[in-house]
Ligand SMILES: Nc1nc2c(ncn2[C@@H]2O[C@H](COP(=O)(O)OP(=O)(O)OP(=O)(O)O)[C@@H](O)[C@H]2O)c(=O)[nH]1
């Protein structure tokens with residue numbers, strides 16, 4: 370039986386930990402369970418119950434305090450993640466071998482982890498060896514997406530993770546509850562973006578010919594993939610959260626292998642029911 374995982378990624382402060390705790394609550398209301406693994410060695414607080422915490426393996430503070438390493442916070446985090454990649458047996462031991470389990474991995478916010486460092490790809494490959502079906506969930510803060518240039522850089526980050534990890538990915542625009550109704554309307558065009566018209570919108574504001582050419586090339590690249598779209602995530606909107614969950618479940622085929630349960634009515638049906646008599650009476 371397969372196991373299921375969401376790799377919750379995104380820039381610092383994009384709402385990854387909040388997404389995990391919101392998802393845990395939502396899934397519980399559906400009578401299902403998911404568990405969360407904290408993979409952020411610098412995490413200070415989160416309000417979900419953790420099944421495993423990378424800080425039991427290594428902590429950024431300890432790495433920074435080490436006189437021989439002399440790392441700052443970002444170098445320290447990269448060191449921790451490399452250490453983690455060399456010690457996946459810790460994760461294997463903590464996860465155990467539970468069939469059908471569904472786990473959210475709350476990842477750190479350093480963007481270089483998703484663009485060029487190999488650790489996330491190594492983690493994905495390792496999880497797949499342990500029979501996990503993994504979906505990447507890439508979060509981007511909607512507050513930064515209301516302008517097309519910022520939007521393009523958000524799309525590039527999501528695309529870069531998608532291309533390097535080679536797993537299904539669902540992109541999410543978080544903190545939608547903070548947007549004004551006007552901004553919400555404005556942001557709709559970014560959810561399923563048409564990059565050409567977005568470029569046209571901005572062509573007047575770009576003076577440099579070379580910058581215009583570069584922007585056009587980037588827009589064409591994004592359009593070629595035609596896979597970057599965003600789902601809105603408002604933590605106060607149960608229906609919206611459910612749509613996000615359905616997209617992710619679908620991408621990892623969650624539920625396809627679950628046993629079909631008999632409906633209750635059939636179980637209670639009397640065994641001596643004579644259908645011929647019933648039809649003759651009527
Ligand atoms: N209003 C609102 N606030 C949110 C939402 N998601 C996150 N926040 C707030 O944004 C801040 C950052 O959220 P986190 O969930 O810690 O973000 P993160 O991506 O885990 O951050 P790092 O782990 O530091 O990279 C917190 O103050 C959250 O309360 C949301 O959907 N709505």
Ligand SMILES: [Mg+2]
Nearest residue numbers: 385386409412
């Ligand atoms: Mg976090």
